[in-house]
Amino acid sequence: MPAHVAIIMDGNGRWAQMxxxxxLVGHRRGVERVRQIVxxxxxxxxxxxxxxxxxxxxxxxxxxxVLGLxxxxxxxxxxESETLKAQGVRVRFIGDRSRLNANLQRLMAGIEERTAENESLNLTVAINYGGRDEIARAARAMACALTEGRICAEEITADTLGAWLDTADLPDPDIIIRTSGETRTSNFLLWQSAYSEYEFTPTLWPDFSPGELGDILNRFALRERRFGAVTA
Structure with missing residues (x-):
């Protein structure tokens, strides 16, 4: 079974409009679905x-x-802060926080600190996140380190670049699930998904159940992952 599952939670707006x-009603229902999946x-x-x-x-x-979200x-x-802490969930955020309002940034930092020791589940929430933006930010940070002499050009490899990404301390996702029937990645975890499996389901996110997640994970368990190698 996959250790790391990533989900593009799509379809909230369409669910409500239907x-x-x-x-925003669909987004509120989507939040309820997040609670169940977690x-x-x-x-x-x-x-x-x-x-x-x-x-x-x-x-x-x-x-x-946007303001509603x-x-x-x-x-x-x-x-959810105390509930997540009691459930043993560690919460982290990825993305560029600089555009978010100060109160939201404060709340994000607070729940990260309160749940930092939890180990039951590592929940990472991507807010103001884009794969291209993440890679560009990592490249800028590495360029500054190179200019300052903290690293040398020969040290820049796929592994070292990965260490400058928002997800530096997380394993790459084993499977990425997108709900709502759309079949694109939408700039999500571009670097990290190099060998991820994908599953696209027509189910809109507010209707996505733990049972369907379990079915997807069971199908994943039957896939053969070779990572570029050839099966003997």
Whole structure:
């Protein structure tokens, strides 16, 4: 079974619009689904869960939706902090925090600190995250280190570049799941997904259940992963 599962949680807005409701209603229902999936992961053998909450491209959405999402993120952290700590979930965030408001940044840092010792599940939330942006930020940081003499050009390899990414202390995802029927990666974990398996499901995120996650993981267990090698 995969140790690290990453999920592109897609379809909240469509789920709501199909019912004649505002898109934010779908996002609120999506938050409920996150709670259920987080609770189910340890029993399914998942040690690392990374979820795509808000991309660098999502700023293009309406001001109402963006502000609603940011408010929702803050409320989720405030309401779930003690529960996640009690469940043994370690929470981390990846992405560029500089564009987020100061209160949300404070809440993010707070829950990271409070859950830092937890080991039941490593939950990584991607907010204002984009794979290309992450690689560009890592390249800038390495360029500064090179200029300052802290590293030399010969030390720059695939492994050392990976150590400058937001996910430096996380294993690469074994499988990436995208809900809602879309079949693109949307700038998610571009570097880390080099050998990840993919699963695309038509289920909209608010309807994605722990049972469906279990079915996907069982199918994953039947896949042969060769990482470029040839089976003997």
């Amino acid at each position: 019912r004649g409701w505002p898109r 609770r189910a992961c340890p029993d399914l053998g998942v040690r690392y869960l990374t979820i795509y909450a808000f991309s660098t491209e999502n700023w293009k959405r309406s001001t109402e939706e 940011m408010t929702m993120f803050g409320r989720y952290i405030e309401r």
